[in-house]
Amino acid sequence: MELTLWTYEGPPHVGAMRIATSMKDIHYVLHAPQGDTYADLLFTMIERRGQRPPVTYTTFQARDLGGDTAELVKRNIKEAVERFKPKTLLVGESCTAELIQDQPGALAKGMGFDMPIVNLELPAYSKKENWGASETFYQLTRTLLKDKVSSSDKISPLRWKKLGRRPKVNILGPSLLGFRCRDDVIEIQRILSEQGIDTNVVAPLGASPDDLERLTDAEINICLYQEIAEATCEWLKRNFGMEYTNTIPIGIKNTIEFINEVHNKLDLPLTNKEELEHKSKLPWYSKSVDSNYLTGKRVFIFGDGTHAIAAAKIAKEELGFEVVGLGTYSREMARKVRATAKDLNVEALITNNYLEVEDAMKKASPELVLGTQMERHSAKRLGIPCSVISTPMHVQDVPARYSPQMGWEGANVIFDDWVHPLMMGLEEHLIDMFKHDFEFVDGHQSHLGHTATKAKDFISSDDKKEKNSKEGIIWTESGRAELTKVPFFVRSKVKTNTEKYAILRGIPEISDETLYDAKAYFS
Amino acid sequence: MSKVEFNKETGPREVFCGLTSIVWLHRRMPDAFFLVVGSRTCAHLIQSAAGVMIFAEPRFGTAILEEKDLAGLADAHEELDRVVNDLIARRPEIKTLFLVGSCPSEVIKLDLATVAEKLNKRFLGQVRFVNYSGSGIETTFTQGEDGALKALIPLMESSNEEKLLLVGTLANNVEDRFKKIFRNIGISNIESFPPRQSTELPKIGKNTKVLLTQPYLSDTVRDLKHRGCKIISAPFPLGIEGSTEWLLAAAKAFKISELKVLEIISPLINRAKLALESHKEILKGKRLFLLPESQLEISLARFLHNECEMDLIEIGTPYLNKDLMKEEINLLPDNTKIVEGQHVEKQLDRVRESNPDLVVCGMGLANPLEAEGISTKWSIEMVFSPIHGIDQAADLAGLFSKPLRRNQILTTKTLVKH
Numbered sequence: 033m034e035l036t037l038w039t040y041e042g043p044p045h046v047g048a049m050r051i052a053t054s055m056k057d058i059h060y061v062l063h064a065p066q067g068d069t070y071a072d073l074l075f076t077m078i079e080r081r082g083q084r085p086p087v088t089y090t091t092f093q094a095r096d097l098g099g100d101t102a103e104l105v106k107r108n109i110k111e112a113v114e115r116f117k118p119k120t121l122l123v124g125e126s127c128t129a130e131l132i133q134d135q136p137g138a139l140a141k142g143m144g145f146d147m148p149i150v151n152l153e154l155p156a157y158s159k160k161e162n163w164g165a166s167e168t169f170y171q172l173t174r175t176l177l178k179d180k181v182s183s184s185d186k187i188s189p190l191r192w193k194k195l196g197r198r199p200k201v202n203i204l205g206p207s208l209l210g211f212r213c214r215d216d217v218i219e220i221q222r223i224l225s226e227q228g229i230d231t232n233v234v235a236p237l238g239a240s241p242d243d244l245e246r247l248t249d250a251e252i253n254i255c256l257y258q259e260i261a262e263a264t265c266e267w268l269k270r271n272f273g274m275e276y277t278n279t280i281p282i283g284i285k286n287t288i289e290f291i292n293e294v295h296n297k298l299d300l301p302l303t304n305k306e307e308l309e310h311k312s313k314l315p316w317y318s319k320s321v322d323s324n325y326l327t328g329k330r331v332f333i334f335g336d337g338t339h340a341i342a343a344a345k346i347a348k349e350e351l352g353f354e355v356v357g358l359g360t361y362s363r364e365m366a367r368k369v370r371a372t373a374k375d376l377n378v379e380a381l382i383t384n385n386y387l388e389v390e391d392a393m394k395k396a397s398p399e400l401v402l403g404t405q406m407e408r409h410s411a412k413r414l415g416i417p418c419s420v421i422s423t424p425m426h427v428q429d430v431p432a433r434y435s436p437q438m439g440w441e442g443a444n445v446i447f448d449d450w451v452h453p454l455m456m457g458l459e460e461h462l463i464d465m466f467k468h469d470f471e472f473v474d475g476h477q478s479h480l481g482h483t484a485t486k487a488k489d490f491i492s493s494d495d496k497k498e499k500n501s502k503e504g505i506i507w508t509e510s511g512r513a514e515l516t517k518v519p520f521f522v523r524s525k526v527k528t529n530t531e532k533y534a535i536l537r538g539i540p541e542i543s544d545e546t547l548y549d550a551k552a553y554f555s
Numbered sequence: 556m557s558k559v560e561f562n563k564e565t566g567p568r569e570v571f572c573g574l575t576s577i578v579w580l581h582r583r584m585p586d587a588f589f590l591v592v593g594s595r596t597c598a599h600l601i602q603s604a605a606g607v608m609i610f611a612e613p614r615f616g617t618a619i620l621e622e623k624d625l626a627g628l629a630d631a632h633e634e635l636d637r638v639v640n641d642l643i644a645r646r647p648e649i650k651t652l653f654l655v656g657s658c659p660s661e662v663i664k665l666d667l668a669t670v671a672e673k674l675n676k677r678f679l680g681q682v683r684f685v686n687y688s689g690s691g692i693e694t695t696f697t698q699g700e701d702g703a704l705k706a707l708i709p710l711m712e713s714s715n716e717e718k719l720l721l722v723g724t725l726a727n728n729v730e731d732r733f734k735k736i737f738r739n740i741g742i743s744n745i746e747s748f749p750p751r752q753s754t755e756l757p758k759i760g761k762n763t764k765v766l767l768t769q770p771y772l773s774d775t776v777r778d779l780k781h782r783g784c785k786i787i788s789a790p791f792p793l794g795i796e797g798s799t800e801w802l803l804a805a806a807k808a809f810k811i812s813e814l815k816v817l818e819i820i821s822p823l824i825n826r827a828k829l830a831l832e833s834h835k836e837i838l839k840g841k842r843l844f845l846l847p848e849s850q851l852e853i854s855l856a857r858f859l860h861n862e863c864e865m866d867l868i869e870i871g872t873p874y875l876n877k878d879l880m881k882e883e884i885n886l887l888p889d890n891t892k893i894v895e896g897q898h899v900e901k902q903l904d905r906v907r908e909s910n911p912d913l914v915v916c917g918m919g920l921a922n923p924l925e926a927e928g929i930s931t932k933w934s935i936e937m938v939f940s941p942i943h944g945i946d947q948a949a950d951l952a953g954l955f956s957k958p959l960r961r962n963q964i965l966t967t968k969t970l971v972k973h
Contacts, residue, residue: 033592033624033634035641037616042599065658067572067691070600072919082926084919088900091568094661094692108567115900127594128658128692131625156594157622387612413611 038386040361040404040424044154044164045126046071051168052122053085054207054236058172059118060087061109063101063129063136078425079208088112090129090136097132105136106143113145120176120241121145122168124152148241150175160384162259162336162362165207169236170263176244177271186273189251189297199298200232200250204276205261207236211339211423215436216256220281223439224254227291228300236260248272252297256280256438257338259362281438282342283350283446284314312440314447318351329454332357332398334381334389334407335422337365339437341372343402343421346446348376357381357396359389361404386410397524400454405429417453505534506541514544529554558889561875566898569919570848570873571604571935572691573699574657578605579938580703580749581614583724586650587753589615590642591689592635592665593657604935614649616642620659631663635670649682651753653703656688683710683753695873697771697849697938700724704749704775707756708782711748714758718744719805720784722776723769726941727751733792733944736802739819741811759784764808766801768792768943770883771850773876790882791943793851794858795827798945800882823945830949831862834956838863841912841959844905847871847897848917848934855915855937857886863952867891868909871902913955930958 045062052060053075062068069089075081090108092101113121123140137151150171154164192199203220206213214237221231232250233243247253247268253276255265265276275297281290288308295302309315317323331353333343337360347353359381360369366382373380381392390410393401401411401418405426411418420429421437436442507515511530518526526547533550534542574597577589591597598617605613618638624631635654643649652674654667667686674684687702688694694702704722719742721733734745746757757763761783767776770791780786789804790797799820806816843865845852852872859865867888875895877884884893894902899920906914906929914924914931921931932955942951 033621033631033638034619035616035638036595036598036619037613038602039595039598041595042603043595045596046599065572065691066568066570066695067574067600067658068596069569069917069919070571070575070603072569073917074603076920076922077918080922082922084923089567089569091566092692094690097662097692111566111900127596128662131659131662155622156596157620157625160595 038406040384041161043127043156044159044161045124045156047161047164048122048124048152048154048168049085049087050165050207050209051172051236052087056240057119058086058122058241059112059116060122061112061136062087062124062126063090063105063134064126065128066091068126074209078427079430086116101132102134102139105134105139109140109143118147120148120150122150122152124154127156130156148175163364165260166263169260170267173244173264174267176241177247180248181271187248187251189275190299191251198228198230199300200230201252201254202232202247202250203234203254203256204264205255205257206234207260209423209425210257211429212435212437213237215434216438216442219436219439219441220256223291229294252276259336259338259364280338280342282442283346284312284443285349286342286345287439287443312443314350314443317447327352329353329400330356330398331400331402332393332396334359334403336360337362337369339422340369344372344376356398357392359383400450402450419449419453504540505531508541508543510544511542511546514547559884559887560890560892562892562894564894564896564898566901568897569899569917571696573689573694573696573702574601574655575604575696576689576699577601577615577655579724580700583749583751584753585614586648587614587653588646588649589653589655591617591655591657592660592667593617593620594659595619597657625663631665632670639674643678643682651683651685654684654686656686656690658690658692661688661690661692701772701774704772705778708778711756712758713760715760715762716744717762718746720757720759720763720765721745721747722765722767723772724749725768725943729941729943729947732946736819740806740816742805742809766805770854770879773879776879788882790886791854793854793943793951794862795824795945795948796861797854797858799824820945827945827948831952834949834952835863837956837959838865838952840864840866842866842868844868844909844911844914845870846902846914846916846920847873849937850874851937853880853883853893857883858951859955860888861886868911869894869905871897913959930962932958
């Protein structure tokens with residue numbers, strides 16, 4: 033049993049709903065009690081969808097349990113098929129139905145329908161949402177393409193040359209409730225088409241079962257979100273020989289590397305190499321003199337695997353930040369996140385507990401947090417600016433404007449989204465500097481105003497506690513006065529370093545001079 | 556009883572389960588913690604319905620069952636013990652801990668009553684443990700509150716003191732207003748259940764006169780009756796009419812004359828009628844369809860027809876206790892159609908066929924209906940907003956007139972080109 037106050041991911045059947053709702057001509061019969069319909073609001077409220085998810089909930093009740101719940105399942109399947117006339121039927125269970133073992137998938141298969149039926153077995157007590165989405169997409173693709181496996185020759189990435197047409201690729205992974213997927217797809221298709229590459233199928237977002245059946249018309253697959261599509265890409269590779277990409281085109285360097293990877297796989301000459309550096313404003317904005325203040329900013333990153341890894345690379349290599357924390361809630365991506373963390377010389381945080389993330393954030397004393405909506409709240413409490421880079425989705429993560437994370441425009445969006453909260457941070461600094469001037473009117477503060485003040489209170493109350501700390505270090509009046517002159521965003525770091533120095537040297541009282549001694553020592 | 560048409564319907568439902576009521580119960584009793592024993596689905600449901608990210612540490616959580624817990628029951632009990640110990644060590648300010656059963660815990664027959672009993676012994680004098688079920692296989696939405704209150708009744712001491720007991724969660728400001736009105740009428744000994752602190756449970760007995768503030772408390776009422784409490788039969792205090800009847804019924808139980816009550820509340824009624832006018836102008840003659848969710852549907856329909864002159868197409872309710880709802884049903888116009896239960900697809904067919912001006916429904920259905928050109932009002936807002944009482948009648952009407960007013964604004968050309 034695990035105590036959970038909040039969870040980054042829903043149960044696996046919500047992942048299955050993401051696939052079903054992303055697609056057309058599919059219906060999902062979910063053996064579930066009343067209440068599980070809450071998941072509909074994730075789509076209709078957060079994504080503002082104007083259609084209900086294509087899901088029928090069997091709605092069994094306690095009184096049904098003594099009787100024939102299997103009959104209830106069959107009745108719901110029959111009604112759903114008659115009413116919605118899907119081209120492919122998904123059948124599965126939520127957590128409670130898993131316990132009563134009616135095997136709805138097997139029941140559906142015995143009902144004599146002529147459409148493909150996918151029996152989804154998603155273990156609700158050990159797996160989570162992204163795994164459920166991945167498994168559903170994989171099972172669906174497998175069901176629809178398995179008849180083609182034996183008859184088909186391996187697909188060569190160079191087939192397009194023989195066929196005398198432009199190369200074709202599939203874009204796999206984008207789904208509803210995925211972070212900015214809607215706009216990433218447009219951006220990536222635009223980039224590919226500029227390079228003379230056609231998109232065969234985008235799936236699951238907007239695809240029908242017919243589209244999945246013609247996945248093999250493409251030469252290679254673009255694996256856009258590994259959490260959702262890697263298992264499917266791997267299966268297509270094993271059974272049809274289709275190569276797939278593993279560079280995620282978030283950030284300038286990765287977008288260029290992605291384009292190179294696609295060209296290499298297709299053996300397509302890259303003719304506009306020099307142009308690529310100038311497709312986004314990020315490189316110049318990052319180089320411009322105003323961005324000097326970004327250098328070495330301490331940034332803490334937490335999110336799904338795909339976005340956390342990409343953010344670390346952009347932060348380090350494209351904006352010149354210092355990554356002081358990196359983590360993910362995606363267990364399936366833990367290996368990759370650990371490898372990236374190792375390169376950055378930090379320890380990866382793999383957890384589903386947001387309080388652990390908040391603790392790690394506090395300890396790392398970052399100047400910017402890149403996280404999920406939950407880290408936005410944690411950062412707000414700590415008075416640290418934050419930008420959201422990852423699911424779980426919030427209505428604010430589905431903006432009306434075009435706002436991708438991938439490709440050239442994605443890099444522009446990221447520059448603005450990450451740097452603007454810091455501008456506010458700089459503004460805070462100025463307010464802090466000028467607040468003793470008589471012209472300064474209290475209340476003229478940015479959106480971080482009150483929380484930043486709270487953060488200062490937190491530090492000063494910490495100071496008081498520190499007086500009685502077990503190390504027995506005392507801050508003298510001159511030391512405390514000097515500490516308040518240090519800009520707030522480095523104050524806690526200066527404080528920690530000075531105390532570290534004092535312990536090291538056996539200095540019992542910290543004066544203003546000790547502060548400068550410590551500064552010289554650590555510089 | 557007026558000639559109301561009753562129907563029952565079964566099939567797939569689109570409603571919340573009883574766990575959702577934790578969202579307002581934990582706010583009512585800030586010294587209590589609600590620990591759901593369930594699955595990741597339960598945790599995800601509550602956080603999705605409540606948008607809990609704003610809390611550093613909410614006063615509710617889920618002990619998520621894992622595969623190893625399902626293997627053997629003894630393990631599950633020990634595991635729950637461990638989780639509770641951790642929780643109490645972390646949150647020493649908790650005075651009452653509700654162990655809330657869920658669909659999976661009910662299906663595996665996890666005996667939360669026994670667990671609560673053991674924990675009560677261990678934490679005697681520090682934390683009290685009670686258990687109830689908020690599972691979807693047994694409860695719908697507001698019925699979770701019914702379960703939580705019923706679970707507290709055995710902890711309430713006996714007293715033969717004469718008192719008025721308001722039963723059902725109210726917004727604090729509304730509760731204060733009611734208490735003031737009752738005192739002005741001449742009823743001074745008034746208590747509320749649930750109380751604002753879980754440890755300050757009212758004492759009850761044969762001179763306790765129970766006045767329900769919410770219509771979804773069937774089980775609680777039954778147990779209060781067993782303890783000797785008298786239940787005052789009245790419509791519910793929504794709108795001017797319902798609130799007036801409700802106050803009069805209470806006064807009658809305390810042998811206070813109708814004249815005295817009317818003298819006190821007449822100015823309030825006049826003020827409220829005035830405030831209601833602008834909303835009535837918009838709502839008058841508009842056709843209303845209520846989908847089932849909160850059990851408030853019948854009272855809302857009565858208010859919207861009798862005081863706002865809306866036409867009622869269909870009133871859906873997840874559960875109908877004809878006895879508790881008797882006074883409400885009497886106030887409904889003839890030929891009103893009430894449907895208990897739901898077949899969501901068939902009901903939506905009827906919504907489309909009847910072409911309503913406004914549909915009251917859950918959040919999962921609202922935007923899809925809006926996209927079809929049908930105006931909606933979320934039913935969940937009724938349990939989060941202060942809507943009870945004469946003073947709130949116009950605010951209550953405002954919840955329904957707003958979507959219609961919005962349509963009017965967006966479809967009217969206001970500014971001319973200069």
